Amino acid sequence: MQNFLFADLSSLTPGRPFAGFAAGSFVDMNGREVEFKASTLKTFIANTKRAIEAAIGKGMPGLPIDARSHDKGDAAGWIVDAAEGEVTDSDGKAVPVIMLAAEWTRLGLSLLADRIQANFSPTVDLRSKVIRGGSLTNWPASVDNNGVPLFPAVELAEGLYRL
Secondary structure, X not given: OOOOOOOOOOOOEXXXXXXXXXXXXXXXXXXXXXXXXXXXXXXHHHHHHHHHHHHHHOOOOOEEEEOOOOOOOOEEEEEEEEEEEEEEOOOOOEEEEEEEEEEEOHHHHHHHHOOOOOEEEEXXXXXXXXXXXEEEEOOOOOEOOOOOEOOOOOOOOOOOOOO
16 A cells, blocks of 8 residues: 555544634743734634645644643644634733634643643744644733733633634
């Protein structure tokens, strides 16, 4: 048999969609001030969906979610979809976001269920306007004007995982 790729995805568990990327001004993990306009979120979504399709086409489960600190080590899960959404900041104002759907590994499920890691931090290619993956974290860079984390903690309730 030639040109056959086998990928066992049976151990992955779908999770609830979560806010993964927001419009606004933030300080990234390297201490740089970055700004994302709401008008660019559609471009990020379209490019991210293409990146997901390309990864799946190469036999990967989706875009990688690192277990810790963007270390490119153990996989906590895989991003399998992206869509528009919104969250509410601590002042009650709606903020446009990109909602991500993931399938989680046993390690990711454990880290999230035990709250060892509770939040998501995206890995973003600013030049190509695409989310390349991300990492679980407990120190989210996406905070509102009051310094309150903008995104709720990642939830594990099973359900619809394609947006």
